Amino acid sequence: MSNTYIPIPMKLERIINEDPDRTLRTFDLSFVNKQDEEKFSYMPGQFCEFSILGKGESPFGIASSPSEKGLLKFTVSRTGSVTQEIHYLQEGDIVGIRGPLGNWYPDEKLRGKDTVIIGGGFAFTTLRSMIVYMLDHRQEYGKITVIYGARSPEFFIFKDELKEWEARADITLHLTIDKPYPGWDKLIGFVPTVTKEVGLDPSAYVIVCGPPIMIKYTLPVLSEIGFEDSKIFTSLERRMKCGIGKCGRCGIGSKYICIDGPVFSLEELKKIPESF
Amino acid sequence: MKELQNKVKQLLNDKEVDLVIGWAKGSLPLVSTPVFITEAEQAEELIFDHTCRNNLATYLTKDRKRLGKKYNKIGIIVKGCDARSIVLYVTENQVKRDKVVIIGVPCQGIFESRKIINCTNGREVLEQKIAGDQVILIGRDFEIKVSREEVLRDCCLSCRYPDAPEYDHFIGEHRGEINVKDEFKIVEDFEKKSAAERWQLITEEYSKCIRCYACRNVCPSCYCNYCFVDNNDPQWIGKTPEVTDNIIFHLIRNLHLAGRCVDCGACVSACPVNLDLRPLNKKVEKEMKERFGYTAGLDINEKPAMASHCENEKQDFIMG
Amino acid sequence: MIKIKYEQLSALIDFLTESYQVYAPVKHGKETAFKKISSASEINKSKYNTSLNPKDIFFPQSEVMFTYTKNGIKSPPEQGKPIAVWGLRTCDTKSIRMLDKVFANAYQMPDKEMYKDPYWIARYKNCLLFSFACNEPPSTCFCNWFNSGPYDSSDSDIFVTDTGDEYLLEGISERGIKFLAGYPETSQADQTDLDKIKVLREKAESYMPPVVELSGLKDKLLKIWDDPVWDELSAKCINCGACAYICPTCHCFDMRDEGNEDKGKRVRLWDCCMYQLFTKEASGHNPRELSTYRVRQRVMHKYNYFVENYQQFLCTGCGRCIKVCPVNMDIRQIIQKILTYKEV
Numbered sequence: 001m002s003n004t005y006i007p008i009p010m011k012l013e014r015i016i017n018e019d020p021d022r023t024l025r026t027f028d029l030s031f032v033n034k035q036d037e038e039k040f041s042y043m044p045g046q047f048c049e050f051s052i053l054g055k056g057e058s059p060f061g062i063a064s065s066p067s068e069k070g071l072l073k074f075t076v077s078r079t080g081s082v083t084q085e086i087h088y089l090q091e092g093d094i095v096g097i098r099g100p101l102g103n104w105y106p107d108e109k110l111r112g113k114d115t116v117i118i119g120g121g122f123a124f125t126t127l128r129s130m131i132v133y134m135l136d137h138r139q140e141y142g143k144i145t146v147i148y149g150a151r152s153p154e155f156f157i158f159k160d161e162l163k164e165w166e167a168r169a170d171i172t173l174h175l176t177i178d179k180p181y182p183g184w185d186k187l188i189g190f191v192p193t194v195t196k197e198v199g200l201d202p203s204a205y206v207i208v209c210g211p212p213i214m215i216k217y218t219l220p221v222l223s224e225i226g227f228e229d230s231k232i233f234t235s236l237e238r239r240m241k242c243g244i245g246k247c248g249r250c251g252i253g254s255k256y257i258c259i260d261g262p263v264f265s266l267e268e269l270k271k272i273p274e275s276f
Numbered sequence: 277m278k279e280l281q282n283k284v285k286q287l288l289n290d291k292e293v294d295l296v297i298g299w300a301k302g303s304l305p306l307v308s309t310p311v312f313i314t315e316a317e318q319a320e321e322l323i324f325d326h327t328c329r330n331n332l333a334t335y336l337t338k339d340r341k342r343l344g345k346k347y348n349k350i351g352i353i354v355k356g357c358d359a360r361s362i363v364l365y366v367t368e369n370q371v372k373r374d375k376v377v378i379i380g381v382p383c384q385g386i387f388e389s390r391k392i393i394n395c396t397n398g399r400e401v402l403e404q405k406i407a408g409d410q411v412i413l414i415g416r417d418f419e420i421k422v423s424r425e426e427v428l429r430d431c432c433l434s435c436r437y438p439d440a441p442e443y444d445h446f447i448g449e450h451r452g453e454i455n456v457k458d459e460f461k462i463v464e465d466f467e468k469k470s471a472a473e474r475w476q477l478i479t480e481e482y483s484k485c486i487r488c489y490a491c492r493n494v495c496p497s498c499y500c501n502y503c504f505v506d507n508n509d510p511q512w513i514g515k516t517p518e519v520t521d522n523i524i525f526h527l528i529r530n531l532h533l534a535g536r537c538v539d540c541g542a543c544v545s546a547c548p549v550n551l552d553l554r555p556l557n558k559k560v561e562k563e564m565k566e567r568f569g570y571t572a573g574l575d576i577n578e579k580p581a582m583a584s585h586c587e588n589e590k591q592d593f594i595m596g
Numbered sequence: 597m598i599k600i601k602y603e604q605l606s607a608l609i610d611f612l613t614e615s616y617q618v619y620a621p622v623k624h625g626k627e628t629a630f631k632k633i634s635s636a637s638e639i640n641k642s643k644y645n646t647s648l649n650p651k652d653i654f655f656p657q658s659e660v661m662f663t664y665t666k667n668g669i670k671s672p673p674e675q676g677k678p679i680a681v682w683g684l685r686t687c688d689t690k691s692i693r694m695l696d697k698v699f700a701n702a703y704q705m706p707d708k709e710m711y712k713d714p715y716w717i718a719r720y721k722n723c724l725l726f727s728f729a730c731n732e733p734p735s736t737c738f739c740n741w742f743n744s745g746p747y748d749s750s751d752s753d754i755f756v757t758d759t760g761d762e763y764l765l766e767g768i769s770e771r772g773i774k775f776l777a778g779y780p781e782t783s784q785a786d787q788t789d790l791d792k793i794k795v796l797r798e799k800a801e802s803y804m805p806p807v808v809e810l811s812g813l814k815d816k817l818l819k820i821w822d823d824p825v826w827d828e829l830s831a832k833c834i835n836c837g838a839c840a841y842i843c844p845t846c847h848c849f850d851m852r853d854e855g856n857e858d859k860g861k862r863v864r865l866w867d868c869c870m871y872q873l874f875t876k877e878a879s880g881h882n883p884r885e886l887s888t889y890r891v892r893q894r895v896m897h898k899y900n901y902f903v904e905n906y907q908q909f910l911c912t913g914c915g916r917c918i919k920v921c922p923v924n925m926d927i928r929q930i931i932q933k934i935l936t937y938k939e940v
């Protein structure tokens with residue numbers, strides 16, 4: 001029997017600094033073993049336990065898209081002991097991952113439908129995965145609208161890609177920052193406000209991912225616009241250890257975020273004690 | 277008992293306090309349970325006897341002092357050791373003296389369930405009665421008489437200050453300072469042993485620790501928001517219950533409690549594997565007393581020990 | 597049903613040790629616990645269940661998940677012989693079966709390799725559980741609230757009744773029946789033995805508390821989960837965690853690395869939802885900041901969430917938590933208060 005707790009080895013190919021504070025870094029990893037790569041099949045929205053032997057594990061959403069073969073991408077914010085250690089890594093280092101874990105964004109439902117993607121801060125990781133995946137299978141989806149907010153222009157992650165997407169006609173991008181900033185000619189305002197103002201069509205599906213406070217204020221706006229609870233999806237975070245529904249840490253109500261989530265519809269969340 | 281209940285009723289009725297923390301009869305024959313009383317009628321539930329083992333002062337610092345935020349003035353019923361915890365809180369700026377109304381009760385000593393179970397050879401006691409200096413333990417098919425001394429907690433047997441050193445009301449007769457001769461007997465016995473024997477004793481006892489940290493969590497003096505054992509950056513000690521790490525955990529805890537342990541026995545009663553945590557606590561207490569003439573929680577105007585005497589440390593502390 | 601005399605126990609244990617690693621209740625410091633034994637003389641005979649729980653046999657309080665060096669990761673050694681446990685109580689056996697549900701699979705995704713806990717499975721595989729009838733349940737037992745009782749043999753492999761001078765062994769599961777069939781001792785229990793059992797059983801059952809009907813508990817909990825009553829229910833708990841460490845069904849754990857980058861191990865350790873740090877996130881945010889929420893979690897998990905996922909309570913009524921709680925939080929009283937509470 002294989003041991004689900006043993007991480008598979010990955011090689012750190014590339015490190016990208018995402019922000020001026022150097023608290024956000026993106027790590028591109030490649031599989032050390034071909035067989036691991038073949039077995040590793042995932043969907044946007046899933047996550048992995050990222051392991052540094054001697055320091056521990058931490059869960060991160062997968063930022064790469066399944067269509068980007070041979071590569072796994074994570075953007076890590078430095079907050080505590082494991083994330084700090086991840087920031088110390090150098091290109092060429094070997095690390096471990098376990099996954100893919102959890103469920104994913106409701107790709108089956110989105111096919112042929114319009115989708116609105118709303119993100120804030122560095123929680124844009126799995127949203128990037130979804131967007132890249134959709135763009136790589138563009139004809140299978142309807143209209144794609146993205147609202148993405150950050151503190152200031154420097155704190156957007158994946159800046160190069162954002163530029164590319166802005167140039168494309170088959171995706172609408174609304175970038176917004178909290179306060180006016182020299183040279184910024186796009187939207188200014190918090191995500192919930194922008195969401196209200198850009199004129200969304202409530203027949204679409206919505207995926208929201210960001211800091212808890214952003215989610216808290218955006219959900220009512222979406223309901224106000226007329227989106228049904230069953231069409232609003234969000235990704236939750238709780239402290240995790242095992243990632244496979246055993247250690248009890250990530251429980252909300254009778255669900256475990258690591259296996260029943262992290263993606264939940266608002267309809268589901270409303271039935272779960274402790275979800276907000 | 278009536279006097280205590282009436283006092284509490286009066287304090288609540290006169291709005292002198294918004295809440296009173298005390299003890300009520302528990303669900304098992306040998307235990308009482310803490311109660312939180314906000315209505316005068318509830319005061320009828322209050323008891324004070326040899327089962328009231330909890331140190332109620334703990335609740336003043338629990339959950340980031342939530343009770344203090346919810347209630348303006350809290351009445352608290354205390355034995356000597358509980359009162360000393362409150363004094364400690366006041367000297368360590370955890371609790372404001374004018375926010376608590378301390379109600380002292382004369383403590384004759386608390387029974388220890390473990391000792392009672394030893395007397396009955398493990399058989400369950402369903403009822404206990406006090407008859408003078410004797411305790412009658414009654415089970416399904418036995419009735420055993422033992423002397424009070426046999427079942428009193430170790431900390432009560434060597435308690436010098438059964439009365440609250442600081443109080444607003446005192447119910448009943450003061451017992452005064454007790455002239456216990458062998459207060460530090462367990463420590464002295466321990467010190468007489470060779471280093472190897474001491475090590476062996478400690479290893480044996482602490483190898484059973486399951487590192488649940490119940491002892492720390494019930495301890496009134498362990499109120500740090502971040503305890504050293506929880507820190508993982510740097511990680512001070514291994515998390516596995518291996519005997520060396522267990523000992524390190526307990527030694528560091530002991531040192532953090534130097535001059536702060538009031539010997540209330542809370543840790544001993546809480547430990548689910550019944551480790552005897554007292555000898556090391558007592559060792560530290562003895563050192564503090566001999567070197568600095570300090571006993572925790574006696575004087576509300578005194579500066580906390582660890583803040584005032586940092587030098588003069590001898591090196592031969594625990595194992596030497 | 598076969599019977600063996602007290603004196604023949606050591607032969608049985610010797611026979612067992614040939615093909616099993618045998619665990620049984622032994623004295624452990626001031627407590628009693630299940631430990632591996634090599635002969636019957638080590639066994640601690642007691643009328644009561646052990647003070648420490650049996651989950652430690654299959655889900656040790658701390659265990660090495662793997663070790664690592666610069667050259668790679670190494671799994672822990674294989675388990676060897678399967679495990680046999682002598683001296684369990686009905687409630688102990690039930691608790692082990694409950695944990696198996698958690699560790700063997702994820703509830704909504706049976707038979708997916710990645711959700712199988714290899715450490716648990718390695719120990720649990722082919723285990724043989726001897727559960728004992730309780731002839732003298734102490735006053736803290738309330739297994740009869742959970743459709744069980746001191747003479748409930750379901751879930752056992754072999755059910756054992758201690759009649760005072762002999763053990764009557766009844767094969768319950770296929771594995772148990774097969775074991776007994778292969779055991780050399782063959783004296784069969786007769787009518788007098790069955791009569792003895794009947795008397796003992798009636799006596800044991802007379803010691804149990806009145807049954808409290810729990811069928812409404814799960815729904816009631818969901819109804820009041822957001823009610824202020826939890827403040828009152830949780831007020832005296834000091835979150836010491838002793839209840840979860842002593843509980844045979846609590847299964848939360850932590851994973852930690854010990855060592856440096858060159859060499860070390862990843863271990864898992866029991867943990868519990870009563871601790872503030874259990875859910876505290878790196879950002880400082882803590883969804884269960886208050887003690888109230890943590891006490892609620894314990895009660896909800898045992899009597900609602902687990903029922904939702906596995907259609908049974910995560911509690912066997914063994915009474916251990918009642919005995920250890922330093923502030924006398926009595927789970928029976930909490931259940932009863934919840935059942936009779938009129939929500940606001």
Ligand SMILES: Cc1cc2nc3c(=O)[nH]c(=O)nc-3n(C[C@H](O)[C@H](O)[C@H](O)COP(=O)(O)OP(=O)(O)OC[C@H]3O[C@@H](n4cnc5c(N)ncnc54)[C@H](O)[C@@H]3O)c2cc1C
Nearest residue numbers: 057058059060061076077080081082083238239240877878
């Ligand atoms: C499904 C999911 C996806 C995530 N995706 C990302 C991402 O893409 N980028 C990113 O920067 N962060 C992400 N996080 C948050 C990230 O996991 C935590 O910030 C990180 O675990 C903190 O670890 P630490 O060791 O540095 O902090 P410490 O405070 O030292 O934490 C110690 C341990 O606690 C656990 N822990 C602490 N906080 C969290 C938390 N918020 N969530 C889960 N476990 C925690 C971890 O096991 C960690 O190793 C995600 C969390 C979840 C649950």
Ligand code: SF4
Nearest residue numbers: 485486488489491547
């Ligand atoms: S309460 Fe007992 S078992 Fe738990 S950590 Fe303290 S000494 Fe160890």
Ligand code: SF4
Nearest residue numbers: 833834836837839921
């Ligand atoms: S043993 Fe009692 S005080 Fe300790 S956490 Fe459990 S219920 Fe709370």
Ligand code: SF4
Nearest residue numbers: 843911912914915917
């Ligand atoms: S909750 Fe208490 S009574 Fe129920 S199984 Fe756990 S320890 Fe036993």
Ligand code: SF4
Nearest residue numbers: 846847848868869897
């Ligand atoms: S009650 Fe708490 S410690 Fe026990 S299994 Fe449930 S979540 Fe874990």
Ligand code: FES
Nearest residue numbers: 241243247248258
């Ligand atoms: S992380 Fe262990 S149960 Fe979800």
